[in-house]
Amino acid sequence: MTETRAEATTETSRPLLSLRGVNKSFGAVHVLKDVNLDAWAGQVTALVGDNGAGKSTLIKGIAGIYAFDSGTVEFDGAEVHLHNPKQANGLGIEVVYQDLALCDNLDVVQNMFLGRELKQNIVLNESTMESQASETLTGLSVRTLKSVRMKVSSLSGGQRQTVAIARAVLWNSKLVILDEPTAALGVAQTEQVLALVRRLADNGLAVILISHNMNDVFQVADNIAALYLGRMAAQVPAKDVRHSQVVELITAGRSGDIGLSPEAAREEVA
Amino acid sequence: MTATVPATPEALEAEGSVSGAVQGYVGRLRGGDMGALPAILGFVVLVVLFSIMRPNSFPTLLNAANLLNQSAAVIFIAMGLVFVLLLGEIDLSAGYTSGTSAAVLAVLMTQHGVAWPIAVVACLLTGIVIGTTIGLLVSMLGIPSFVVTLAAFLGLQGVLLLVIGEGGTIRIANDTILAIMNKNVPPLWGWVMFVIVVGGYAALTLSNLARRRSAGLATQAPSLVLIKIGVLAVVIALVVALLNQERAINPTIKSLKGVPIIVPFTLVFVVVLTFVLNRTGFGRHVYAVGGNAEAARRAGINVTGIKLACFMIGSTMAAIAGILFASRDNSVSPTTGGSQTLLFAVGAAVIGGTSLFGGKGRVLDAILGGLVVAVIANGLPLITQKSGIQFVVTGLVLLLAASVDAISRRRAAVAGR
Numbered sequence: 001m002t003e004t005r006a007e008a009t010t011e012t013s014r015p016l017l018s019l020r021g022v023n024k025s026f027g028a029v030h031v032l033k034d035v036n037l038d039a040w041a042g043q044v045t046a047l048v049g050d051n052g053a054g055k056s057t058l059i060k061g062i063a064g065i066y067a068f069d070s071g072t073v074e075f076d077g078a079e080v081h082l083h084n085p086k087q088a089n090g091l092g093i094e095v096v097y098q099d100l101a102l103c104d105n106l107d108v109v110q111n112m113f114l115g116r117e118l119k120q121n122i123v124l125n126e127s128t129m130e131s132q133a134s135e136t137l138t139g140l141s142v143r144t145l146k147s148v149r150m151k152v153s154s155l156s157g158g159q160r161q162t163v164a165i166a167r168a169v170l171w172n173s174k175l176v177i178l179d180e181p182t183a184a185l186g187v188a189q190t191e192q193v194l195a196l197v198r199r200l201a202d203n204g205l206a207v208i209l210i211s212h213n214m215n216d217v218f219q220v221a222d223n224i225a226a227l228y229l230g231r232m233a234a235q236v237p238a239k240d241v242r243h244s245q246v247v248e249l250i251t252a253g254r255s256g257d258i259g260l261s262p263e264a265a266r267e268e269v270a
Numbered sequence: 271m272t273a274t275v276p277a278t279p280e281a282l283e284a285e286g287s288v289s290g291a292v293q294g295y296v297g298r299l300r301g302g303d304m305g306a307l308p309a310i311l312g313f314v315v316l317v318v319l320f321s322i323m324r325p326n327s328f329p330t331l332l333n334a335a336n337l338l339n340q341s342a343a344v345i346f347i348a349m350g351l352v353f354v355l356l357l358g359e360i361d362l363s364a365g366y367t368s369g370t371s372a373a374v375l376a377v378l379m380t381q382h383g384v385a386w387p388i389a390v391v392a393c394l395l396t397g398i399v400i401g402t403t404i405g406l407l408v409s410m411l412g413i414p415s416f417v418v419t420l421a422a423f424l425g426l427q428g429v430l431l432l433v434i435g436e437g438g439t440i441r442i443a444n445d446t447i448l449a450i451m452n453k454n455v456p457p458l459w460g461w462v463m464f465v466i467v468v469g470g471y472a473a474l475t476l477s478n479l480a481r482r483r484s485a486g487l488a489t490q491a492p493s494l495v496l497i498k499i500g501v502l503a504v505v506i507a508l509v510v511a512l513l514n515q516e517r518a519i520n521p522t523i524k525s526l527k528g529v530p531i532i533v534p535f536t537l538v539f540v541v542v543l544t545f546v547l548n549r550t551g552f553g554r555h556v557y558a559v560g561g562n563a564e565a566a567r568r569a570g571i572n573v574t575g576i577k578l579a580c581f582m583i584g585s586t587m588a589a590i591a592g593i594l595f596a597s598r599d600n601s602v603s604p605t606t607g608g609s610q611t612l613l614f615a616v617g618a619a620v621i622g623g624t625s626l627f628g629g630k631g632r633v634l635d636a637i638l639g640g641l642v643v644a645v646i647a648n649g650l651p652l653i654t655q656k657s658g659i660q661f662v663v664t665g666l667v668l669l670l671a672a673s674v675d676a677i678s679r680r681r682a683a684v685a686g687r
Contacts, residue, residue: 085568085570086570097568099564100565101562101564101565101568101569102562102565103557103558103561103562103565103566103629104561104562104629105557105560105561105629105630106554106557106558106561110554110557110558114554114558114565114566114569114571115555115558115566115569115570115571116569116570117551117554119551122550122551123549123550124549124550124551124554127481127482127485127487128485130485130487131485131486131487134487147488149488153682
């Protein structure tokens with residue numbers, strides 16, 4: 001499966017999102033150290049790393065929740081300064097957090113438009129919202145939802161993930177960041193969600209996928225970025241690395257001739 | 271995966287047949303979503319029970335009209351409480367908010383000779399100020415609403431005494447204020463109201479059906495919509511016809527017929543508040559905050575503002591209830607809005623189907639539940655004079671309603687709904 005997608009990975013094309021030398025500290029703790037990261041439109045970039053490697057901090061920086069201390073962020077060819085989530089949304093960056101942030105007591109359409117309801121004067125425009133929600137779900141080839149008027153409380157874990165992802169792409173977004181979308185799911189539902197993640201990229205979106213599961217990563221990712229104790233160990237095309245190499249990058253910061261220099265990797269441990 | 275998705279009630283309903291709708295409804299009941307069923311069943315059972323036990327005093331037209339007046343103030347407090355309960359919060363001070371607001375109204379009109387419209391505005395402002403204070407303390411400082419409103423419950427009891435002063439009871443003599451609870455609509459106007467309500471409901475549901483059809487969306491079965499309109503028409507026609515009968519004990523002294531004014535007065539509020547909750551962005555956000563406040567916050571909803579607004583609506587509705595108390599009792603006393611008022615109001619909302627856990631409830635619940643509570647409050651004294659028994663029974667009914675709420679919530683969790 002990875003081979004068939006290899007041609008798409010042309011590292012020469014300009015990335016949609018490009019982070020260079022990004023730093024972030026919380027008090028005395030230096031969480032992100034000169035991190036570089038690229039994400040291309042039409043590709044899934046897997047962001048891997050051990051607990052505490054800085055994945056969440058990096059994502060929250062891109063989402064505008066924390067501002068980076070230093071470094072440059074380029075989005076769509078222009079340098080941007082991300083200070084708040086609204087601004088990131090405005091650029092077309094959407095994040096699907098692990099807890100999904102759905103309201104159980106509302107239905108699929110209501111959740112997808114939550115906080116951004118369509119209105120005619122002051123009245124909610126239900127039929128347009130319902131049509132658009134259906135269109136988006138159809139566009140993502142989602143067939144697991146019987147009705148867009150089902151309450152979220154009656155949906156399975158995979159269906160909820162689908163709704164959260166569909167909500168993220170509803171707004172002409174360009175970059176979708178998914179935080180552990182398969183962590184709480186069974187085998188069949190994981191397959192379903194991974195297929196959806198792949199479809200997002202095939203529809204031309206840039207996707208950043210955080211995952212602990214190497215099978216998931218190799219199944220859908222075009223390239224893999226491994227964080228090691230706050231440094232970007234390496235960002236490599238998925239076709240160029242093996243499973244075991246990625247595990248070494250995550251746990252030791254280097255693997256053979258890729259990753260941090262031996263000195264840098266040792267320095268982090270010390 | 272597609273094949274394993276269970277056929278849900280909504281999915282069946284979406285297929286648009288009457289039998290599908292019935293199946294869907296049964297499925298929802300089994301899944302713990304009882305809706306208005308307990309309230310309607312409770313109302314019917316209680317009315318039948320009291321009618322059998324006291325055939326001469328309970329099922330009379332005079333008592334039926336009386337019941338509507340008795341329930342009105344509690345229903346208004348309950349309608350306001352629905353907004354607070356939807357957030358998963360509580361307002362224990364709503365009863366005394368109505369008492370305090372009524373006292374402001376009475377003191378201004380009776381002791382200072384203020385014209386009634388100004389006194390009414392002052393009364394409503396009292397409610398708004400109380401609601402704003404509670405809302406700010408809960409939403410900004412994050413004090414649990416239980417504690418804030420318990421403090422307000424005690425504090426307002428004191429304010430009520432201070433406003434009323436040494437006199438004890440203040441009489442209301444203004445005809446306009448008294449008319450709200452004591453006058454009836456002329457019989458012909460009762461039928462005009464019937465046409466407006468049924469016609470309005472029919473126009474709304476049918477145009478909605480047509481709009482969804484033209485947009486190519488799933489609709490309810492047209493026959494089901496027609497059945498609903500038909501049932502509504504029959505029920506309202508029956509009520510109007512009965513209330514248009516002469517019901518005075520001695521009609522030669524004073525004729526009593528027509529729908530009490532309080533009925534259309536209440537209907538206007540039901541329609542407006544239901545519109546706010548179901549058709550506006552604000553209403554949607556109220557449900558969202560009640561369902562998952564963190565999700566609402568991340569979706570960019572002003573959670574603090576929503577909470578503040580709901581407490582303000584709750585206390586303002588309580589202030590209106592204060593006007594109704596003043597009108598019904600012809601006076602305001604230190605007990606106005608006290609004793610069981612608040613419990614009745616919370617009970618009304620919960621019996622109607624509004625959840626104490628937040629996120630679920632309708633304005634209509636306050637009406638249905640309020641009528642059940644009123645039947646109990648009206649029927650029990652006809653059966654036993656012992657107020658001890660009346661308190662115990664009322665307490666048990668409230669407990670029963672809260673249990674139904676909690677059990678249906680658990681069932682809903684099990685059924686994954």
